[in-house]
Amino acid sequence: MTDVQEAYRLLVADVYELAGTSRRTSEAIAATTGQTSARWHVLSVLSGGPATVATVARRLGLARQSVQRVGDDLVADGLVARHDNPDHRTAPLLALTGAGREALTALVARGDAARARVLTEAGVTARELLDCRDVLRRLTAALSASP
Incomplete structure (x- = not known):
């Protein structure tokens, strides 16, 4: 095993821990607005424009059935509408309603405020985060291209 392989394994472990945390x-932030993180994620994807359940599921890396359940709940609550x-x-398109945009705006505002505190406490810079993102994207591309 090489140093770069060990560093990769440690990075992946830390990414999983960061993702879980x-x-x-x-989830706690979403709860303050009466939402869940699953609903937040679907609303976020739909903020880019109407999409099918399958498209949202692929984007989030989730099973289509789980996104279908969340989508159905969002439709029932008037945050998302189905369109031909x-x-x-x-495969109807799901699209944000006005209420859905308002809910997403509230979620993003609360999330941004909480994350600003965390980023300040961690002492990270935008450049550091962008460099990290670049490395993660290159690794993801390489893994995706591997058999």
Whole structure:
């Protein structure tokens, strides 16, 4: 084993830990607005425009069925609407409603405030985060290209 392989394993372990901690804190933030982090994630994806459940699931790396359940709940609560999909008759498009945009705006505002405190406490810079992101994206691309 080389130093770079060991460093990679340590990085991956830390990424998993960060992701888990971030999910837990996101869940707590979402709860303050009567939402869940799953609903927040779907709303965030739909903020980029209408999408099918399958598209949202791929983007989030989740099973289509779990996104379907969340989407159904968001529709029932009036935060998301279903629209005909001209490209696929049986796969409607999900789109944010005005109430959905308001809910997402509230979630983002609370999340940004909480994350600002964390980033200040951690003493990280935007450059450091962007450099980290670059490394993670290169690793993801290389892993995706591997058999």
